[in-house]
């Protein structure tokens with residue numbers, strides 16, 4: 225029996241508020257994502273969804289207090305963020321970071337070539353990489369002029385989200401955590417992003433999407449395998465695709481009691 | 484005459500006096516220097532006779548695809564620029580027009596006996612023939628060195644030495660550099676010099692002092708690209724002290740790149756003085772790693788209407804290093820512009836000081852000045868102090884300044900690492916992105932690009948602990 229792609233057991237975690245106080249944000253999360261599956265987390269603001277993503281990606285200040293998180297059977301909590309990325313974990317940030325002075329092209333080439341080298345392929349020279357980049361950007365209807373800017377510098381909300389998807393396309397992660405990648409997108413962009421996710425799906429990859437809206441889910445094909453309602457730092461209910469629709473009709477209040 | 488005597492006696496007594504002088508503390512108060520006395524080792528640095536130096540694997544060479552070079556090893560004018568040892572054959576190859584037949588006036592100094600020589604280079608662009616306008620004059624007889632050297636000072640019309648010294652504001656170091664420089668360089672530029680000229684100050688011998696003096700005159704409408712590199716061929720302790728002057732006459736253009744890659748044990752003192760006449764324009768990038776102690780004094784006089792001064796300074800301070808900038812820009816006429824932008828990335832236990840003063844005199848109508856100093860602390864033990872000062876005595880001017888000191892952005896580092904970039908590389912990228920802010924966005928010519936590539940190569944060193952060898956006890 226092979227270990228699942230991601231397995232969370234009674235995961236508890238707290239964040240530091242920067243003033244020496246800690247606040248518990250995850251209260252026992254249980255979740256298994258097998259290769260090929262797509263899971264969706266929906267839940268009220270402040271329920272801890274981004275904290276879960278941050279913990280899995282390795283953000284400093286967000287620490288496990290108990291339980292376990294394993295990727296392919298390996299404890300990932302002990303790994304540095306870059307080591308998790310090297311194992312195929314990717315987080316599309318809810319709030320992508322602006323990095324003044326760092327050329328977007330240089331940054332993307334760096335992460336792309338690192339991925340290639342990890343996978344035993346030769347790094348691409350700048351010219352060849354530009355061709356790859358132009359193609360991937362065209363698929364996301366991104367303005368090629370963005371490559372001349374610094375990472376996220378002056379990007380609109382939608383441009384930032386597309387850049388996260390572009391990085392996913394370049395890094396080809398085995399496990400993609402996508403934190404509200406659909407928020408702030410116009411209808412066209414929404415379709416572009418769901419198409420990109422569809423292209424990326426195959427039997428070897430897993431997804432954990434965090435979203436507030438069923439709009440994104442409508443464009444996903446095949447449909448997500450599981451919808452989980454997240455509240456108070458844990459999963460309170462799980463179901464199929466119809467759970468998202470019921471949620472939009474009835475709200476979290478009616479569905480949040482632990483089933 | 485009195486002045487010459489004064490200077491001659493200064494050359495004898497100055498090293499001792501500098502050592503015995505009661506210097507101010509590290510406090511930034513007042514327009515003064517800080518911290519050097521505390522940092523100086525007990526064993527004095529001695530001058531070398533120039534016989535020992537060997538230039539090996541110069542780190543900063545080949546900055547441009549083609550350039551002419553002057554190399555000084557341990558303060559002595561060296562021979563060729565391709566790593567050969569320093570023998571009696573010294574030359575400056577001043578190929579000012581890039582036409583290939585520019586190897587000219589190789590006038591050696593073979594006796595090696597004179598302590599001081601005055602190297603006088605005239606660059607112009609009027610063809611390849613060897614004529615009187617283009618020469619390097621070595622002091623081959625060995626007897627005239629002293630007096631020629633004094634001539635440089637006496638000829639200096641700006642009288643900066645006297646004025647500043649009288650105000651008690653100049654450190655003794657520029658005076659020492661001018662007095663003790665083994666090979667003071669005098670460069671006169673006529674017309675447009677397309678090939679960049681490189682002046683390399685290389686240090687090779689431990690526990691030595693090298694004094695450098697450079698006087699560059701750009702005649703009316705002349706233009707020059709110049710690179711001054713100061714680098715250590717090994718990691719030995721030494722004192723490198725320089726005084727550089729750039730005098731730009733009307734309409735002259737200077738692009739200057741100063742690169743310093745000194746050893747961790749280096750004491751680096753440097754003064755750069757710019758005088759800009761009407762419509763002259765100087766653009767300078769300064770990229771440095773600091774040292775055991777480093778102080779850079781930059782003084783600029785915008786002497787006439789339309790003069791423009793642009794400087795971008797980047798400090799990449801490795802752990803334990805120190806780097807300090809004292810900037811003074813004087814707007815002495817109307818319609819003058821200065822943009823002064825500095826960044827410092829500071830490693831563990833490293834210290835950075837910035838003191839910048841903009842002066843705008845009464846009547847300097849439409850003068851515009853910007854000054855900015857930002858520091859990025861790469862460790863909790865890193866220190867940075869910035870002190871901007873504005874002295875504005877006229878109403879119709881535009882003046883802005885800003886200072887900021889902040890730690891490395893944890894969100895940025897996490898973002899980069901989450902993409903598979905290891906911490907050390909993420910820090911390097913962060914530092915480099917920060918330091919690159921000294922470059923104007925629209926600039927991507929070869930000059931700027933070569934400066935940018937230096938920032939890249941220094942950026943990774945800010946968080947790297949250095950192994951120090953050849954330390955004086």
Ligand SMILES: Nc1ncnc2c1ncn2[C@@H]1O[C@H](COP(=O)(O)OP(=O)(O)OP(=O)(O)O)[C@@H](O)[C@H]1O
Pocket residue numbers: 239240241242247249267268269270271272273274275276318
């Ligand atoms: N660094 C921090 N300091 C203090 N509180 C924090 C910190 N990070 C997160 N929290 C708190 O933890 C709780 C969970 O936040 P989190 O961002 O995980 O919520 P979320 O479910 O992603 O919400 P949203 O839907 O609004 O994005 C919130 O109450 C938030 O204020």
Ligand SMILES: [Mg+2]
Pocket residue numbers: 273274275318403
């Ligand atoms: Mg969130």
